[in-house]
Amino acid sequence: MNFYNYHLINDFCIKKYELLSLNEIKIKKKFFSFFKNKICIINEKQSLRTINTLVNSLNCLNIKYTIINNKHNFKKENIKDFSKTLGILYDYVFFRGYNDIILKIISKFSGLVLINMLSNGYHPIQSINDSCLVKNKIIFFFGDFNSNVFRSMVINLSKIDKIIIIISPKIYWNYIFLKKIFNKKKIIVSEKIIILNKKINIYNDVWFSMGENDFKTKINNLVNFQINKKIIKILKIDKIYHCLPSYKKSFFLKSNNSEIEENVFESNFSNFDKQIIEKIFMIKSFFIISGKNFFHIL
Template sequence: MNFYNYHLINDFYIKKYELLSLNEINVKKKKFFLFNNKICIINEKQSLRTINTLTNFFNFLNIKYTVINNKHNFRKENIKDFSKTLGIMYDYIFFRGYNDIILKIIAKYSGSVLINMLSNGYHPIQSINDFFLTKNKIVFFFGDFNSNVFRSMIINLSKINIILIIISPKIYWNYIFLKKIFNKKKIILSEKLIIINKKITIYNDVWFSMGENNFKKKINNLINFQINKKILKVLKIEKIYHCLPSYKKTNFMNLKNLEIHENIFESNFSMFDKQIIEKIFTIKSFFIISKKNFFKI
């Protein structure tokens, strides 16, 4: 991100010291004060937790904002001109959408602070939030290696001294992505479950993002990477993080659960509730930093 460079488009933008700065503010739970910046939320991609958390935060503090849900802007208008229009009207743009290229165009031509609330490639707000919560030195990722929140979490966790173990089908291994950020000491990539005799954290995500439709093929690829009772028996699990509400009672292939069993998702291992609550403080941290002129408009 580089606070002096305005934007949070993906997790490559944020440096280690910036993560720690946000974390310090978040931990202290500093008091927040109102300000008069003009805020726009572009909600192209449906959201349950992320956008609701953001709007609830604004409403609670009586901060005014505008929501743009009209996809017409991206289908018919020149994105460069659209971006300049946004820049004239708004100081902050929170964008949740499908296209990472559009994000970069808006960042380049709007002149506003752009914060990615989720895109096909990355989910920085969620990853920064969960980064604050992840205290364990060993983190297991189960499922689709190319999940946007997996990619973001892996980038951020690679900046500190944490062992990352990715259990994923080989067809999803992204060597180009790995080459950007890892050395061999920081990551273990495997198709088979690796048993270790230490306490661990598990990070999980839904198998299907919005817009995906090839369900049967993906389930066949991922069914052996499900978080279930067998995994609980062989690993010393301390916490389980899940990016979205889990799929339950699905009719796909007569499966009652997909990426995580319902009884585990609702167990004491799950950090689901904590993830929602802490996201409010993560968002607040950004605004506190902006008032210190890190986000200099």
């Protein structure tokens, strides 16, 4: 892949030098003008931060766009016809939805450039940004190893040779994925906390997403993998990152069993504000190199 007019469906699409190039452009925070391309945002899975970050970036660059908020009934609609229709009307589609298979069909038959803003398998926009933020530290992941953002983060961090430690219940370990990504990479997967005598970053994600509803079972599986005061006392933490938003403690089963305690989420360890701000610059950076004729750099 060389960025130009290629889809970003998952994190396997992006290579190490491209990941580093995005971060380099983002750091420089260049300004540029936009040529005429028709952009559509399909917001099938409603979002506050991801879609608004995208909209903020588009508005800053004076880019016109269309938002489609209704959920398409793919059980009755012909997906190929839907894909071709999008290709006739638009040049770029930012799709936030539930199904990786639908993304692949649209990318194959639409003739446009498709960017995955979130799906059941991957969250590339979030992970490309965050993988460059958590530099120079060992990364601890806490929770469900099959989380879409965990999967994306692990793929991208493996490209830039980060040491990754995943603390997750064994029932969520994905051996096929690990074998595919890490042949001789630096990764440790454990059910127990590994204590290190150096500062680390923690990456956390919600326990329930993409239509999950078996709250009780998942809470029982993950209750000992919460980011709380005990974890802060045990580990030398630099910053905590979270794939926002965090649920309120009383949202599930009226319990305090969410993925991160509210007092920790709101503590000085959190780096969530920077995640949001930097994502804006990352999206702008992606626009620069996503098409040769997409931008004219001033």
